[in-house]
Amino acid sequence: MPYSSDCLQPRFCTPVRAIPFRYGMLLVAFVFGLSSIVSTPARGGEQAQAPNIIFILADDLGYGDLGCFGQKWIQTPHLDRMAAEGMKLTNFYAGATVCAPSRCVLMTGLHTGHCEVRGNSAATVQRLRPEDTTVAEVLQRAGYHTALIGKWGLGEPGGGEAGLPNKKGFDYAFGYLSQSHAHNYYPEFLWRNGEKFPLGNVVHKVKEGPWGESGWATTKVRYSHDLFMADALRFVQERPKKPFFLYLALTIPHANNEGTRGTGNGQEVPDHGLYANRDWSEPDKGQAAMITRMDAGIGQLFALLRAQGIDEQTLVIFSSDNGPHREGGNRLETFNPSGPLRGIKRDLYEGGIRVPTIVRWPGRIAPGSQSDHIGYFGDFFATACDLAGVQSPAGLDSISFLPTLLGKTEQQARHEYLYWEFYEQGSRQAIRQGKWKAVRMPMFTGPIELYDLSTDLGEQHNLADQHEEIVREMASLFDRAHTPHPNWQVAPRKPAKQPGTKPRP
Numbered sequence: 128m129p130y131s132s133d134c135l136q137p138r139f140c141t142p143v144r145a146i147p148f149r150y151g152m153l154l155v156a157f158v159f160g161l162s163s164i165v166s167t168p169a170r171g172g173e174q175a176q177a178p179n180i181i182f183i184l185a186d187d188l189g190y191g192d193l194g195c196f197g198q199k200w201i202q203t204p205h206l207d208r209m210a211a212e213g214m215k216l217t218n219f220y221a222g223a224t225v226c227a228p229s230r231c232v233l234m235t236g237l238h239t240g241h242c243e244v245r246g247n248s249a250a251t252v253q254r255l256r257p258e259d260t261t262v263a264e265v266l267q268r269a270g271y272h273t274a275l276i277g278k279w280g281l282g283e284p285g286g287g288e289a290g291l292p293n294k295k296g297f298d299y300a301f302g303y304l305s306q307s308h309a310h311n312y313y314p315e316f317l318w319r320n321g322e323k324f325p326l327g328n329v330v331h332k333v334k335e336g337p338w339g340e341s342g343w344a345t346t347k348v349r350y351s352h353d354l355f356m357a358d359a360l361r362f363v364q365e366r367p368k369k370p371f372f373l374y375l376a377l378t379i380p381h382a383n384n385e386g387t388r389g390t391g392n393g394q395e396v397p398d399h400g401l402y403a404n405r406d407w408s409e410p411d412k413g414q415a416a417m418i419t420r421m422d423a424g425i426g427q428l429f430a431l432l433r434a435q436g437i438d439e440q441t442l443v444i445f446s447s448d449n450g451p452h453r454e455g456g457n458r459l460e461t462f463n464p465s466g467p468l469r470g471i472k473r474d475l476y477e478g479g480i481r482v483p484t485i486v487r488w489p490g491r492i493a494p495g496s497q498s499d500h501i502g503y504f505g506d507f508f509a510t511a512c513d514l515a516g517v518q519s520p521a522g523l524d525s526i527s528f529l530p531t532l533l534g535k536t537e538q539q540a541r542h543e544y545l546y547w548e549f550y551e552q553g554s555r556q557a558i559r560q561g562k563w564k565a566v567r568m569p570m571f572t573g574p575i576e577l578y579d580l581s582t583d584l585g586e587q588h589n590l591a592d593q594h595e596e597i598v599r600e601m602a603s604l605f606d607r608a609h610t611p612h613p614n615w616q617v618a619p620r621k622p623a624k625q626p627g628t629k630p631r632p
């Protein structure tokens with residue numbers, strides 16, 4: 128059986144199979160209408176509890192940054208074990224190539240041609256509105272206890288209050304609201320349910336705002352990442368007796384961009400651990416130590432799930448919000464964080480958007496399995512609804528990949544295509560359709576590049592001249608996928624900056 132027979136809300140545990148079909152359907156419709164469901168549809172006569180869902184999001188972690196995805200230097204034994212016990216998704220994509228829009232896609236199930244937050248921007252623009260429905264809101268209405276721990280980036284004081292996490296489906300929220308604030312691993316404070324939570328760090332401030340400050344610490348007392356992991360463990364230990372959704376949005380290994388400009392090293396971590404004596408630069412040691420530190424914390428989380436006896440009731444997804452950066456003084460050559468892929472953060476080549484993704488659910492997902500199903504962050508919405516046993520809202524760009532996870536590939540629906548758009552650096556668009564990848568720079572008007580990923584994973588050979596019909600189809604899809612939005616307009620391209628000189632968020 129794919130689900131436990133335990134049910135935490137007995138009033139919903141009547142086996143549907145025992146009721147005449149039409150009355151059963153009425154009961155199901157009534158129960159769905161109550162929006163208070165924690166039990167999944169009957170399977171083989173059993174009514175079962177919906178599983179806990181933990182989505183662990185790394186920040187700027189590349190496709191090649193984990194051992195189980197080919198990393199040679201940085202040790203990630205716990206995530207490697209997660210892959211050995213679960214499923215690797217090798218064709219899974221972030222929502223965007225930078226933080227905020229990627230998280231918007233994850234939360235709303237809409238791609239960047241349709242969603243509200245399509246880039247990193249000001250608080251008044253980089254925020255969800257009351258009418259934007261998040262997956263957390265749907266899970267909350269379905270009876271889940273919901274928590275955000277870590278970085279939000281979709282609503283903050285100073286004009287983005289409508290998108291604050293406690294207003295967007297989270298019963299509990301601890302962490303950073305602003306992305307600039309989140310650059311600093313030793314901030315003066317974090318936010319806990321809308322209140323400032325002081326940490327005791329002293330910060331050299333570059334910029335202040337109602338959301339917090341950006342800068343770097345001159346006195347380091349408490350490391351935010353460690354607080355997030357400790358809070359996640361506490362949350363799991365103290366969970367109420369109903370399913371939970373934990374969105375653990377870690378900031379590792381994002382750079383402290385202001386710290387890079389101020390000190391030359393934006394890869395902030397309490398110690399370099401295993402790598403202290405390596406012949407690497409300080410930022411490279413920091414980069415490796417951050418990732419290994421994150422891995423160790425995730426190992427503690429898995430140990431806790433086992434100790435609490437909820438390992439088989441908990442589906443855990445690990446992924447990254449976009450490709451790797453070089454904004455902390457680190458060198459891409461040291462660890463090859465994109466692996467075999469072309470490009471990094473801000474590119475719409477594969478390295479900017481294809482992300483290392485692992486899903487673990489003992490007893491349900493085959494250990495050591497791997498899937499090349501083409502999915503992306505927007506699919507989390509429908510997948511979570513599938514797990515919770517509720518209907519996904521209409522009109523989303525979201526297809527559940529639960530059949531893939533459960534090995535029922537014959538039941539897996541597929542996207543006609545995936546789409547991304549990005550407004551920085553002169554703008555660009557991309558489409559993934561089957562083996563084809565199209566990239567257009569600038570948006571709408573640029574020449575369309577076409578790559579066959581089945582033979583050219585590194586996107587080195589532009590085949591546009593050899594496949595004019597496919598290019599015409601891609602042009603049509605680019606136009607079809609994009610819905611105009613007044614907040615997101617293509618700006619004239621600025622002169623290129625020298626790599627590593629003036630990193631941006």
Ligand SMILES: [Ca+2]
Pocket residue numbers: 186187225226381448449
């Ligand atoms: Ca990011």
